[in-house]
Amino acid sequence: MAAYVASYWHDTAPRVDAAVQGPPGARADVVVAGGGFTGLSAALALATKGAQVVLLEADRVGACASGRNGGHVNNGFAQDYVAMCARLGADRANLLYRSSLVIRDCLFCGAVS
Numbered sequence: 306m307a308a309y310v311a312s313y314w315h316d317t318a319p320r321v322d323a324a325v326q327g328p329p330g331a332r333a334d335v336v337v338a339g340g341g342f343t344g345l346s347a348a349l350a351l352a353t354k355g356a357q358v359v360l361l362e363a364d365r366v367g368a369c370a371s372g373r374n375g376g377h378v379n380n381g382f383a384q385d386y387v388a389m390c391a392r393l394g395a396d397r398a399n400l401l402y403r404s405s406l407v408i409r410d411c412l413f414c415g416a417v418s
Contacts, residue, residue, distance in 0.1 A: 315367065324366075333359040340364075341371035 329336070337348045340362035348360045362368075389398040 312367065315365070321366075329359040329361070333357050335359070336361060340366035341369060345371075 334356040335348075335351050336359045337344045337351070338361050340360055344360060344362070345366065348358045352358045384392070386398060386402065389401065393401070
């Protein structure tokens with residue numbers, strides 16, 4: 306296990322008690338290795354489509370680089386939300402943020418490839 310590094314995301318997120326330690330259950334359609342952005346996104350996308358998903362993580366979810374990221378609105382915006390509001394105004398920053406969620410949802414549902 307990696308040494309714990311202070312993370313805004315870990316320190317402010319609600320505790321999740323649904324995780325189970327030990328061997329996964331008897332059946333899964335897909336097993337995802339890794340609880341970073343990529344693994345969590347893959348698990349969410351598959352579960353949304355009805356797959357029985359098991360996520361395996363050797364440490365804490367988001368324990369490595371994903372938990373220490375800069376908090377960007379998305380990969381296309383190299384600034385945080387507060388900076389986007391200051392630069393573009395709240396209406397435009399909100400529009401960009403909502404647009405990124407629509408694109409994410411379309412990618413997960415298969416409307417965009």
